[in-house]
Amino acid sequence: MKRTIVSLDYEKDTEELARYAKALSHPTRIKIIRYLAEQSVCFTGDLVEYLPLAQSTVSQHLKELRDAGLITGKVDPPKIEYCINKENWDNAGKLFSEFFALPVKNNKCSI
Amino acid sequence: MKRTIVSLDYEKDTEELARYAKALSHPTRIKIIRYLAEQSVCFTGDLVEYLPLAQSTVSQHLKELRDAGLITGKVDPPKIEYCINKENWDNAGKLFSEFFALPVKNNKCSI
DNA sequence: AATGTTTATCGCAAATAAACGATAATTATT
C-alpha cells in the first residue's frame, strides 16, 4: 500500500489495544480462545479436530494468538500443549474494559 | 485465497465479537473512538486535522467504524457530524467483558 | 538407523486492508 513516509506513532496503550483486537478479529481465533478456556489445556491436534480447517491453517491462527501474547505453548514432544497466557489475558481484559469504560454521551449526533 | 468450499459458520456471538474486534484492530480507529468520546461530537474535518493522514484515508477508517456500527454520522451539509453509537458501543462492551470474564485457570500449560 | 507421530514453517494463490490522489456529490452562498 502507499504508506505514509513518516511512520506514525501512537500511544503505547493504543498500539497494544489494537494488537489485541487484531488477534481477536477472526472468528476462528475467538473459537480457539473459548475452546482453550473450556479445556484449560489442549494440543494443536485437538483444535485441528475441533475446527473444520487444515492443520497448517490452525497452526497459523495459533501463531497469531501466540505472537499477540494471548496464548502460550509448552513442548511435550512431539505435541505442543497450548493454554491461555493468564497474565497477558488479564492485561488485555483490563485494556478493553478501560476502553469501553470511556465516558460516552448518549447522543445520536445531537438528533 | 484458496477458501474452504463450505462456508464456515460460527456462533452469532463469535461473529459479532470478531467484527467489533476487527473494527478496533487499527490504532488509528482506536484514536478516532477516543477522540469522539472526548469531543462527544465532531466533523470529519476535525479528525483530518487531528490525524496525520489524508482526508480520504480518514474517511475510510470512519466507514469501517460506521459499518461495524460503532459510530453514527448525521448530515449537516456540507459537513457530517460523527458520534459514538451508544447502543452498539454498550453492546460491544458487554460482549468483550463477557468474553474476558471467561474462567481461565492460572496455568502456564502445567509448567 | 529407520519409522511414525505431531506440529511448525514454507511457498503459493486469492482476498482483503490501507494508503493516496482525483473525482463526484451535496448543499449554502453568492
Place this chain on the structure above:
DNA sequence: AATAATTATCGTTTATTTGCGATAAACATT
C-alpha cells in the same frame, strides 16, 4: 447559474491476511 466548502467514493498501488498442500523439524519407539 456558478462557486465554495466539505466529505464520500473511485481507482490504483502495495502490504497483509487467510487458506491450502507439501515439507521440515523434533523426538519416541521400534
